[in-house]
Structures are given as C-alpha cells and as structure tokens.
Amino acid sequence: MDEFEFIKIVSGYAKDLPNVIQGIGDDAAVIKGRGGRTFIISTDISASNVHFRLEWASPREIGRKVLVSNISDIAAMGATPLYYLISIAVPSSIQRGTILGIVEGMQEEADRYKVGLIGGDTSSSKGGLFISITIIGEAAGGEIVYRGGANCGDAIYVSGALGGSAAGLRCLKKWGRQKGWTRPLIERHLLPTPRVALGRLLAGKRLASAMIDISDGLLKDIEHITICHGLGYKIDGASVPIFKGVERCAAEFKESPLSIALTSGEEYELLFTVRKDDEARLLREIRRGGIRTPITKIGMVKDNPTREIFVNGKIFKVSKYKGYSHRIGKN
Amino acid sequence: MDEFEFIKIVSGYAKDLPNVIQGIGDDAAVIKGRGGRTFIISTDISASNVHFRLEWASPREIGRKVLVSNISDIAAMGATPLYYLISIAVPSSIQRGTILGIVEGMQEEADRYKVGLIGGDTSSSKGGLFISITIIGEAAGGEIVYRGGANCGDAIYVSGALGGSAAGLRCLKKWGRQKGWTRPLIERHLLPTPRVALGRLLAGKRLASAMIDISDGLLKDIEHITICHGLGYKIDGASVPIFKGVERCAAEFKESPLSIALTSGEEYELLFTVRKDDEARLLREIRRGGIRTPITKIGMVKDNPTREIFVNGKIFKVSKYKGYSHRIGKN
Known part of the structure; x- marks a missing residue:
C-alpha cells in the first residue's frame, strides 16, 4: 500500500x-x-x-x-x-x-x-x-496555524524559491558532487532551511489561514490545505518563484523548470493562505518583523475542488508529476 | 562502540x-x-x-x-x-x-x-x-520517581517474578513455539505487562525513592539506581522471585535459574528502592490501592559502590552475565 x-x-x-x-x-x-x-x-x-x-x-x-x-x-x-x-x-x-x-x-x-x-x-x-x-x-x-483553515478567495503564498531540492537530487544522481554549476542545487537539496521565524510571525500575527511545509512537493502538499477540505486552487505558473540554477538543470534533463518546481519535495518552504483583507498587513508585518525570507503570491483558493495551473492564460500540464509517496510493504 | x-x-x-x-x-x-x-x-x-x-x-x-x-x-x-x-x-x-x-x-x-x-x-x-x-x-x-533518589539503607524491591523473558527467548531460539512446557515462558517473553498502576501508586504516595524498569536485566538496571550515584547494593539471591518454569528451562540449558532471573532483559518489572521508614506504609498502600502485582524485597542499598549477591550466606557468582547492550556501528 x-x-x-x-x-x-x-x-x-x-x-x-x-x-x-x-x-x-x-x-x-x-x-x-x-x-x-x-x-x-x-x-x-x-x-x-x-x-x-x-x-x-x-x-x-x-x-x-x-x-x-x-x-x-x-x-x-x-x-x-x-x-x-x-x-x-x-x-x-x-x-x-x-x-x-x-x-x-x-x-x-x-x-x-x-x-x-x-x-x-x-x-x-x-x-x-x-x-x-x-x-x-x-x-x-x-496561536497555531492548521492545514484546514483556508477559505475560498484566500491568496496562496509560498516562501523562498522552489525546485532546487529536486534539481539537486537529479544532479547528484547523474554526476555526483563533481560538476561546478550543480553545487548550489545540491547544497539546496542537502541543506534546506526551515522557516521558523516566518512561520511564527504568520501564526503570531494571525496572518495565515492555513499552512503546511513543502515536503512531498507543492502539488502534493497543496492538496492538504485545499482539496482535502473541499476547496480547490488556481495557480499562476508564471509567478511561481524558481530556485536559481533549476532552469539549467531542467534543460539538461529536458524537463520544464516549472514542473520541477511544482513537484520538488524536501523543499521545507512554507505554503500558506492569506485572507484577502490581510494581504496588505502581511507585507507590512513581514517588513516590520525583519523577516528576510521572500514570500510570493502564486494563486488563489477556489470554492470547488478543482486543480488549475495557468501559464500566460494557458492551462499548464505538469510533466512527470509524481510527488513523493513511500511504499509501505508489499501490497 | x-x-x-x-x-x-x-x-x-x-x-x-x-x-x-x-x-x-x-x-x-x-x-x-x-x-x-x-x-x-x-x-x-x-x-x-x-x-x-x-x-x-x-x-x-x-x-x-x-x-x-x-x-x-x-x-x-x-x-x-x-x-x-x-x-x-x-x-x-x-x-x-x-x-x-x-x-x-x-x-x-x-x-x-x-x-x-x-x-x-x-x-x-x-x-x-x-x-x-x-x-x-x-x-x-x-509526583515523579527518578533513578537518582536512593539512599544508603533503603530496601530494594522488585515487582512480579523474573527470568521468564530470557527463559522464553532461549526456548524460542532452541525449539520455536512447539514445546508445551515452554509456552508460558515464551508468552512472558513476547507479552510482558507494564506496571502502570503500581508505578503510579509508588510515585503518588511518595513510596519509592528511586525507580527503573527492568529492560536490560536486573544486574544492569540496578547500576542506574545505585552504582551510578556512588551507592552499592546487597542482594539476597534466595529472595529473588523467579518466574514459574524458569527452573526447568535452566535445567535444560544447564544454567542457574537465579542467573537467568538476574540477567533477563525485557522483563518490564519495576525495580525500586524504599526508605526503611516507609516499608510498612508501602505494604499498607499496596493493599489499600488494590494493586495485585506482587512486590518482593530482594536487598538493600549500600553506602559504597559495591555489588554483593549472597545465597545462604555465600557469595553468588552470576554465570554468563551479560545484560543486553546494543552495538552501535563498527567500532
């Protein structure tokens, strides 16, 4: 199973x-x-x-x-x-x-x-x-933020930049730790940063309605704060922050950088939702709190359990979507 | 190591x-x-x-x-x-x-x-x-009982009867689950009983000065409540309660039942010390609390870090003393 x-x-x-x-x-x-x-x-x-x-x-x-x-x-x-x-x-x-x-x-x-x-x-x-x-x-x-607090219309945010972990792993598998340009990707895979200060601020100031960390891949983890609660999402693919070097890796492996970013696990970035009315306050509090981790709005929570990803107005198909899931025993 | x-x-x-x-x-x-x-x-x-x-x-x-x-x-x-x-x-x-x-x-x-x-x-x-x-x-x-609270002169008590776990394991290794007389021993090895109610009473009524559960074997675990704190112990081997069937197993394996009882791990019986003045109260509270787990006085805490086991006035040498210790890696 x-x-x-x-x-x-x-x-x-x-x-x-x-x-x-x-x-x-x-x-x-x-x-x-x-x-x-x-x-x-x-x-x-x-x-x-x-x-x-x-x-x-x-x-x-x-x-x-x-x-x-x-x-x-x-x-x-x-x-x-x-x-x-x-x-x-x-x-x-x-x-x-x-x-x-x-x-x-x-x-x-x-x-x-x-x-x-x-x-x-x-x-x-x-x-x-x-x-x-x-x-x-x-x-x-x-003050705790759970996975289940998102509402239709909330904005979806992500911290940091995505894809580095999966790209680093691909490079490790193919070339080991040898190739110069792969180094920041591999380091990103081996040494992610937990977003403790950002998480605390989002909870303490009641800025996030739902939150999860990206461990299985954005598209897998977003399910837990939307689909699992009868909600859906719409993501603007062009706004998804992509880790530096992922493009080159994607080219080497003939994949789309966005696909890598959306499915990369062990990112340990925070994925969270914010009520519309709280968005201006969010940016203010982040500045005031001296949080240097960038955050990016990447989409919106939808009323129905639909999964929509658009890039420049066109539906984006994620290549090789898997997200990580452990096999537990034989069958 | x-x-x-x-x-x-x-x-x-x-x-x-x-x-x-x-x-x-x-x-x-x-x-x-x-x-x-x-x-x-x-x-x-x-x-x-x-x-x-x-x-x-x-x-x-x-x-x-x-x-x-x-x-x-x-x-x-x-x-x-x-x-x-x-x-x-x-x-x-x-x-x-x-x-x-x-x-x-x-x-x-x-x-x-x-x-x-x-x-x-x-x-x-x-x-x-x-x-x-x-x-x-x-x-x-x-109200918590720690390992470090024993005093010179405290009585040493143990709950239940010892040796069944090690005897059961020996039988399992030699004959599997086949032989009839080995069954209670094997069940004892596979399904020990945690002494939750007894432990709570001993803590709640401040009856035990130090306590540990027997997981590595009495002679190993007693170190943590005596030797590790600069104290020693004197055990009257004849008083150590031995689990039913251990004698037969010991005979089959040409070992001493007492040696098996003193070194048997995964017993999950409680080993605890009681101030002299509290011994009468201990028996009273056990009765009053409706605790049916038997407890037995087996010895005394000594001032110096000495290890003494006597049987009928003679020093008892534990055969094959090992107690369990995991190897962690190569060296």
Whole structure:
C-alpha cells in the first residue's frame, strides 16, 4: 500500500482525546497544557538509501538535514521548536566517526534554532541506518496555524524559491558532487532551511489561514490545505518563484523548470493562505518583523475542488508529476 | 562502540534547558508545563531481527510488545501514559496484513492503557522493519520517581517474578513455539505487562525513592539506581522471585535459574528502592490501592559502590552475565 492509505487506516484508531487539539492529520499534533501552554509534537523517520545516502552527503550534512526536516514541521504550525529526542538504529557496517558526525550535524542545527536534546534510544540494526526524531515545540498564546483553515478567495503564498531540492537530487544522481554549476542545487537539496521565524510571525500575527511545509512537493502538499477540505486552487505558473540554477538543470534533463518546481519535495518552504483583507498587513508585518525570507503570491483558493495551473492564460500540464509517496510493504 | 558509550557522547550535547526537569539519563524526559502540568516523554526504537522476529511472533504480538515496552518507560517514572506517536519504516518484502497486524497490536495495548495515538510518520525501508514509538505521559501533581533518589539503607524491591523473558527467548531460539512446557515462558517473553498502576501508586504516595524498569536485566538496571550515584547494593539471591518454569528451562540449558532471573532483559518489572521508614506504609498502600502485582524485597542499598549477591550466606557468582547492550556501528 502507499503511505497515504496506511495513514488513513491508522487514523481510524485516533479518537477524540482529552486535551488533544489536533491529532493525526497535520504537520504535528497539538496538546493543550494548563495555563495556556500548548505543546506541538511531531515525529519523522529517515532511512538510509531512502532519505539519505552516505555516498552523497557527509555525516554532518545528513544529521543537519534530518533535524531541519523536523524543525520544519514545527515551523509549519507557526510554533517554536524547543526539544528533541533521537532514536537511532545503526548497522555494524557504520564507522564510529560516521555516526558521531550525524549526531554532531543534528546538534549543530539544534544549537542554531535553540532546540535542546532531551532523550532518545539506540539500537543495533540488521539492515540499514534509521534515524527517528521526535520534536516538541510550543505555541505561545496558543496561536497555531492548521492545514484546514483556508477559505475560498484566500491568496496562496509560498516562501523562498522552489525546485532546487529536486534539481539537486537529479544532479547528484547523474554526476555526483563533481560538476561546478550543480553545487548550489545540491547544497539546496542537502541543506534546506526551515522557516521558523516566518512561520511564527504568520501564526503570531494571525496572518495565515492555513499552512503546511513543502515536503512531498507543492502539488502534493497543496492538496492538504485545499482539496482535502473541499476547496480547490488556481495557480499562476508564471509567478511561481524558481530556485536559481533549476532552469539549467531542467534543460539538461529536458524537463520544464516549472514542473520541477511544482513537484520538488524536501523543499521545507512554507505554503500558506492569506485572507484577502490581510494581504496588505502581511507585507507590512513581514517588513516590520525583519523577516528576510521572500514570500510570493502564486494563486488563489477556489470554492470547488478543482486543480488549475495557468501559464500566460494557458492551462499548464505538469510533466512527470509524481510527488513523493513511500511504499509501505508489499501490497 | 557500545550503546552506553554512544549515549555518554550524545549526553554531552544536553544542556540545562528551561522547563526541563529531567533530560537524558532516566527512563523518560520530564518537561514542566504551566499550572502544575508535567509531561513525561520517552522514545524507543525496535528493529526486526534485533528486538523481534517475524518468524517467532505474530504481527499483533510484535505490535503489543513494542507499545508495552514504551508504556513501561512511563510507568517507571510513576506517571500515566497519555499519547503516543508511531514512526515506522517498512521494507517492500513485508505483507500488508503484517504491517496492519502490528499496528492493531499496538492499538490493542493503547486501548487497554488508554493511550491515544496522536501522530506518526511512515517510510519505505531498504533494510529491515523499524518501529520507533514516542510516548507522552503526565504526572499529576508533579509526583515523579527518578533513578537518582536512593539512599544508603533503603530496601530494594522488585515487582512480579523474573527470568521468564530470557527463559522464553532461549526456548524460542532452541525449539520455536512447539514445546508445551515452554509456552508460558515464551508468552512472558513476547507479552510482558507494564506496571502502570503500581508505578503510579509508588510515585503518588511518595513510596519509592528511586525507580527503573527492568529492560536490560536486573544486574544492569540496578547500576542506574545505585552504582551510578556512588551507592552499592546487597542482594539476597534466595529472595529473588523467579518466574514459574524458569527452573526447568535452566535445567535444560544447564544454567542457574537465579542467573537467568538476574540477567533477563525485557522483563518490564519495576525495580525500586524504599526508605526503611516507609516499608510498612508501602505494604499498607499496596493493599489499600488494590494493586495485585506482587512486590518482593530482594536487598538493600549500600553506602559504597559495591555489588554483593549472597545465597545462604555465600557469595553468588552470576554465570554468563551479560545484560543486553546494543552495538552501535563498527567500532
């Protein structure tokens, strides 16, 4: 089965629970504490040769990316990451320096975002290296942005520029880390930036009506804030910000840069919706908050569950659209 | 390196953190919420052919044990488990029914202990099957028992009876699930019972000065509540409660039943210390609280970091003492 079917089955076990504001179904779970403290919790598992390859990245880079992808889940709720736990299963083929490098890389990002290590578990492994992180964040004042808050007519925004992660991965696969011009793309793939400050501002100032981070690809993730809630979207393809170097990569691979940008996973950019009336305030608050991450309006939320992408007035067909979906077991 | 060396290195990253009462180094981390709410968080990773074997146990049994081992970490702090998250990495060789059976088994125990599923992550795997659980509990009124609270002269108690898990594993390895007399031992190995109610009573009534659950074997786990804090122990071997059937298994394998009991891991019994003055109250409260799990006094905390085990006045040498320790990588 694919991961979404599995998640659907498992979600059937989730019940209404006391003090649980949000269970399965968002970037993170939300638990209400007493006295206005709200904890956000998320877990992610990374597997060797699925999420990372020891041939392609240094241990430190692997560790950094693993932690960043978790921090991004907290950022996507508009919350502040506070603590993390590491579970790691290590095969006997892995060198001591490798495993310590991975942990150092994690802690490097943890220090950058002031996330404290509070626990974990270790195991030997009879196959593959697995790292599972649990991250705990807090939303001061309970200001959290969920996936389900968009309304018809809201503007759709994205942070940063897209496509670099997928382009970097294509280059890594074809040429390894050799070719000069591919370097910024590969770095983008290996070391994305979680948008913590932007997420916090959007939540704290109640600017975003819905939000998600782009981990599976924009066209896959946008489903969770539109189609899954009976809404649709219209995207102006010409406005989608494309990461520098993606055009060259697209030319090499005979693909469309826009297709790469729309389907690129592990971007960890924020995709969010803003009520029309809040758009002017959004730009003002971003400036005032000193947020340097660019944001770009790329479309609009529609009333019906339709998927529309236009470029210069013409319908745009995404080539090779897949978005990433894990296979869970055999059938 | 072995897991303890790895944990020691990683612990170097842990700093004093705001609102963290206990970080790395106990069965679970403890985070202070506002208004007296205290969250307990623990994570555990289970790997196929390390923690479980699909040939030996049904998927449901595997799932049940995975969750129970996590619930036990919360019980060992004297807290109440509330929520859990599942991270799972599944190779393509695993049948759909297997993976769903595992999840059903987890949820069966979750229902029994009223633990709610609030999130998770799934991945494909290019190696084995890996399940990482994060469990979150709460200590009402902040009553938590840590590993570090024992004092010289405290009595050492253990819940239940020991050795069944290791004996069951020996039988499984030698005969599979065939032989009749091995059945209770194998069931004990595959389906231990977390001592949640007992743990809560011991914490809530401030009866235990230190506590840990037996996951690596009594002789390994007792180190964490004695030797690690500059204390020692004296155990009366004759008083150690031995699980029914362990004697027969020991005879078959030409081992000492007491050695098996003292080194058996994955028991998930509670090992705790009680101040001398509290012993009478302990028995009274256990009766009053309707706790049916038996507890047995097995020894005493000593002032110096010495390890003493006596049987009928003679020093007892544990045969084949190992206790379980994971190898983490190559060297």
